[in-house]
Amino acid sequence: MLISKSCVYGLRASLFLASKKNGEYISIRDMSEKLGISFHFLTKILQQLTAYGLMESYKGPNGGVRLSKPAGDIKFIEIVVAIDGDDLLNECVLNLPGCGSDTPCPLHESWSKTRESIKAMLENTSLEYLAKEGKNKNLRLSEVGNFDWE
Amino acid sequence: MLISKSCVYGLRASLFLASKKNGEYISIRDMSEKLGISFHFLTKILQQLTAYGLMESYKGPNGGVRLSKPAGDIKFIEIVVAIDGDDLLNECVLNLPGCGSDTPCPLHESWSKTRESIKAMLENTSLEYLAKEGKNKNLRLSEVGNFDWE
DNA sequence: TGTATTTAAGACAAAAGAGTCTTAAATATT
DNA sequence: AATATTTAAGACTCTTTTGTCTTAAATACA
Ligand code: FES
Ligand code: FES
Numbered sequence: 001m002l003i004s005k006s007c008v009y010g011l012r013a014s015l016f017l018a019s020k021k022n023g024e025y026i027s028i029r030d031m032s033e034k035l036g037i038s039f040h041f042l043t044k045i046l047q048q049l050t051a052y053g054l055m056e057s058y059k060g061p062n063g064g065v066r067l068s069k070p071a072g073d074i075k076f077i078e079i080v081v082a083i084d085g086d087d088l089l090n091e092c093v094l095n096l097p098g099c100g101s102d103t104p105c106p107l108h109e110s111w112s113k114t115r116e117s118i119k120a121m122l123e124n125t126s127l128e129y130l131a132k133e134g135k136n137k138n139l140r141l142s143e144v145g146n147f148d149w150e
Numbered sequence: 151m152l153i154s155k156s157c158v159y160g161l162r163a164s165l166f167l168a169s170k171k172n173g174e175y176i177s178i179r180d181m182s183e184k185l186g187i188s189f190h191f192l193t194k195i196l197q198q199l200t201a202y203g204l205m206e207s208y209k210g211p212n213g214g215v216r217l218s219k220p221a222g223d224i225k226f227i228e229i230v231v232a233i234d235g236d237d238l239l240n241e242c243v244l245n246l247p248g249c250g251s252d253t254p255c256p257l258h259e260s261w262s263k264t265r266e267s268i269k270a271m272l273e274n275t276s277l278e279y280l281a282k283e284g285k286n287k288n289l290r291l292s293e294v295g296n297f298d299w300e
Numbered sequence: 301t302g303t304a305t306t307t308a309a310g311a312c313a314a315a316a317g318a319g320t321c322t323t324a325a326a327t328a329t330t
Numbered sequence: 331a332a333t334a335t336t337t338a339a340g341a342c343t344c345t346t347t348t349g350t351c352t353t354a355a356a357t358a359c360a
Contacts, residue, residue, distance in 0.1 A: 001237070001245065002152060005348065008245045015256060027306070041349055047308065060357025061305045076257075087151070095151065095158045097293055105291065106165060106284040107226075107275070114271045121264045125257070134256040141255065143247055155318065177336070191319055197338065210327025211335045 002118075007083040009037050010045045012141055014079050017055075018071035018131035019149050025057075025064035036142045045083065052082040071131060077122035089119050152268075157233040159187050160195045162291055164229050167205075168221035168281035169299050175207075175214035186292045195233065202232040221281060227272035239269050 003011070012035050020026055028046060032039040046065050049055045054074065057065045067074060080088070092099035093111040101108070134141060135149045153161070162185050170176055178196060182189040196215050199205045204224065207215045217224060230238070242249035243261040251258070284291060285299045 001241065002243060003245075005245060008243075012244060029306080038349060040351070043307070044309090044349090050307090057307060058357085059305085059307045059355075061359075063306045063357070065307085091151065093152060093158075094162060094291075095153075095155060096290060103295070104289055106280040106289045108289070110271050110275060114268055117267050118264055121260050125260060130256040139254055139256045139258070140246060141244075145253070179336080188319060190321070193337070194319090194339090200337090207337060208327085209325075209335085209337045211329070213327070213336045215337085 002088065003080060004084050006041075006045050007080055009035075009042055010049055010083050011076070011079050012037070013042060013046060014049070014054075014067070014074070014127055015131050015134060015141060017065065017067050018074070018127035019135055020066075022070060023066060025062065025066050027064040030064070034142065034147070036144055049079070049082055054078060054082055067127070071128035072126050074127045075123055076125045076127065076130070077119070079127075080122060089115065152238065153230060154234050156191075156195050157230055159185075159192055160199055160233050161226070161229050162187070163192060163196060164199070164204075164217070164224070164277055165281050165284065165291060167215065167217050168224070168277035169285055170216075172220060173216060175212065175216050177214040180214070184292065184297070186294055199229070199232055204228060204232055217277070221278035222276050224277045225273055226275045226277065226280070227269070229277075230272060239265065 001008075013031050016031055016035060017026060028043050029039055031037070032042045035042075046055060046057070050057050050065065054068055055065050056068045057063070090099060092105055093107050093115075094105045096103075096105050099105075099108065099112075101112075133139065138149070140147045141149075151158075163181050166181055166185060167176055178193050179189055181187070182192045185192075196205060196207070200207050200215065204218060205215050206218045207213070240249060242255055243257050243265075244255045246253075246255050249255075249258065249262075251262075283289065288299070290297045291299075
């Protein structure tokens with residue numbers, strides 16, 4: 001998998017949040033049920049994103065989490081890097097230490113091009129855009145077929 | 151990592167073999183030392199490739215493994231699929247079951263394009279080309295800086 | 301103040317990936 | 331025939347990832 005499972009869960013939750021009213025706290029329990037992700041596991045992941053500054057949380061009744069910036073200002077790549085780190089964008093495809101044009105492996109040239117296109121895709125996509133698309137076209141965000149953006 | 155560690159080891163060994171005389175058996179011990187990969191682990195991986203039909207092995211003194219086809223006929227993607235499977239080329243980037251245009255996730259459009267470019271890169275590169283490039287330009291194939299293609 | 305709700309934190313368990321080690325089978329050489 | 335070399339096979343261990351569970355802390359509300 002290009003992206004770890006933890007990261008995927010974080011991304012799906014982020015998209016869910018991005019589709020909500022700005023500033024509204026959404027409970028993790030709610031999200032975990034709608035997205036079909038284990039509540040405790042999702043909690044742990046969102047804690048990371050909160051610690052990273054991408055989300056804000058609020059305890060107590062009607063508490064929950066929300067994005068700390070407008071969804072239009074959050075690029076997909078920020079979530080990925082926050083959870084998986086930036087290895088994907090820097091590492092040698094043959095896992096040799098220090099990928100770069102000074103000590104290239106035989107695949108360096110073609111891989112660095114491909115990697116740039118992955119990076120571009122992650123950098124050019126905002127949560128807002130994806131959430132709007134998802135909402136308008138009713139695209140799925142969970143395993144079960146009956147996901148609803150409301 | 152895009153490609154698993156086992157797969158990376160298999161790829162590095164394949165490139166090493168591709169740089170050798172066609173038909174020559176190379177001992178796994180030799181390769182493991184030159185490439186800096188655990189002998190037993192590499193053995194296990196090459197057994198998979200042998201079982202898959204991409205390599206042939208020969209036991210006993212002067213035994214070893216060799217590619218079962220000319221290196222020019224083996225595309226990078228064959229090794230990847232033999233070890234990691236074809237998930238990379240089919241899976242939804244959000245890990246939702248059944249990626250396809252009939253049940254797309256919000257990222258499907260951009261991801262399927264990116265995935266095609268990864269696929270194209272893996273399909274258009276032969277072991278022979280990479281091994282020749284590596285040999286000519288003396289590119290590295292191991293962690294230590296002093297790798298030598300001979 | 302007491303209780304219910306919600307995130308925070310961290311211990312714990314299960315599964316998968318990575319790596320090690322031992323023994324068996326095949327082959328070449330003497 | 332005996333021995334050395336090499337891959338085959340599989341048990342085993344270690345690490346990382348994934349997932350579960352329990353308890354603590356914060357907050358709202360009656
Ligand atoms: S050195 Fe291998 S991809 Fe850059
Ligand atoms: S359905 Fe998600 S990438 Fe195709």
